[in-house]
Amino acid sequence: MPQRLDAKDQRILSALSENARQSLSSIGRTVGLSEEVVNYRLRSLIKHGLIVQFRTEIDVARLGYKWYRLYLRLEGADSEKEQEIFDYLVNSSGAYWTAICEGKYNLIFRFVAKDEIGLSEVLNGLSLRFSPYIKWRDLTLPIEAHFYASESGAYKSSGPKYEPPSRKERVEADEKDLRLLELLAEDSRATTSKLAGELGLTPNAVKYRMKRLEKEGVIKGYQVVSDRSKLGMYHYKTLLHFQKTDEVKVKKFVRHCENLPNLLFLTRSIGAWDMDVDFDFGNTIDAHNSILNLTGKFRDLIKGYEVLPLFKARYCNPIRGLAEIEKKKLNGARI
Numbered sequence: 134m135p136q137r138l139d140a141k142d143q144r145i146l147s148a149l150s151e152n153a154r155q156s157l158s159s160i161g162r163t164v165g166l167s168e169e170v171v172n173y174r175l176r177s178l179i180k181h182g183l184i185v186q187f188r189t190e191i192d193v194a195r196l197g198y199k200w201y202r203l204y205l206r207l208e209g210a211d212s213e214k215e216q217e218i219f220d221y222l223v224n225s226s227g228a229y230w231t232a233i234c235e236g237k238y239n240l241i242f243r244f245v246a247k248d249e250i251g252l253s254e255v256l257n258g259l260s261l262r263f264s265p266y267i268k269w270r271d272l273t274l275p276i277e278a279h280f281y282a283s284e285s286g287a288y289k290s291s292g293p294k295y296e297p298p299s300r301k302e303r304v305e306a307d308e309k310d311l312r313l314l315e316l317l318a319e320d321s322r323a324t325t326s327k328l329a330g331e332l333g334l335t336p337n338a339v340k341y342r343m344k345r346l347e348k349e350g351v352i353k354g355y356q357v358v359s360d361r362s363k364l365g366m367y368h369y370k371t372l373l374h375f376q377k378t379d380e381v382k383v384k385k386f387v388r389h390c391e392n393l394p395n396l397l398f399l400t401r402s403i404g405a406w407d408m409d410v411d412f413d414f415g416n417t418i419d420a421h422n423s424i425l426n427l428t429g430k431f432r433d434l435i436k437g438y439e440v441l442p443l444f445k446a447r448y449c450n451p452i453r454g455l456a457e458i459e460k461k462k463l464n465g466a467r468i
Contacts, residue, residue: 153355182360183360188356188357191352191452193452195350196303196304196306197247198227201245201255201274202241203244203271204237204405205218205269207266208267210239210266221263222240222242227455228450232368232446232447234370236442272404272405276403281397309332309334310346310351312332315454321355325340361413368412369440371411371428383408395413395423420440
């Protein structure tokens with residue numbers, strides 16, 4: 134039985150979607166509740182599994198890394214083997230997001246790598262361990278992404294969040310910066326005192342580093358991750374092939390999608406697919422009809438598409454271990 138949120142819980146989630154790091158008192162002022170009541174409701178949302186994570190959105194391109202998305206079709210893998218591959222991807226260095234799905238592919242893996250050598254290491258490591266079960270793989274390089282908070286069954290945000298491709302110069306981050314980012318990626322609501330203890334810094338030094346990383350565009354925001362299936366809403370990813378790159382038609386398509394209440398994400402890419410459009414729907418019939426109507430309306434732009442229902446998805450920590458990796462590289466360069 135799907136859970137239902139009252140207006141106050143929806144407003145708490147909305148506030149957290151704008152800035153998951155804000156204080157309980159700040160949320161209370163926005164929602165019109167006391168700090169104690171906000172704390173109680175927040176703990177309840179976590180206890181009942183609606184809130185699963187507080188995470189930090191990090192622009193790894195500012196650190197000299199590139200985004201990649203890998204689509205895998207498995208063959209001869211049972212549910213245990215599929216779960217084993219999923220767990221392997223989740224725990225891989227540079228892992229950002231991993232999902233199990235149905236359709237043309239069985240697994241989707243978004244990750245970061247510094248260069249073609251790093252990309253090769255990821256692909257070769259996966260093939261070395263699981264090649265008997267991988268029928269084929271497709272790769273894309275995301276170039277821009279639009280983030281939204283669906284209005285269907287959960288909460289409303291103030292509007293789309295746009296993350297353009299990073300074109301500015303690389304930001305120099307030391308070992309402490311990378312470790313701070315790693316900790317924030319795990320829990321964006323970690324207190325300054327806790328972060329200071331982990332880093333061996335003063336709270337003021339931590340605040341200074343965070344403000345600098347925010348100003349430099351490395352930290353893009355602090356977000357809440359919710360399990361929308363608890364509300365009876367399910368994630369569908371639609372992969373699109375375009376007839377040709379007509380920017381006027383693409384922008385018209387994006388504007389149309391922005392007015393759809395079920396929209397979650399929209400990503401343009403180079404490679405196997407031109408665009409990913411993510412929605413949530415309450416059932417497969419609604420998903421089928423809505424996506425069919427969308428692709429039919431823009432048949433002069435869309436050449437082909439695939440719909441992937443997602444059964445399990447996990448945000449990972451793309452910064453995990455980067456401080457140690459960079460330290461080893463630096464030490465190696467000194468030898």
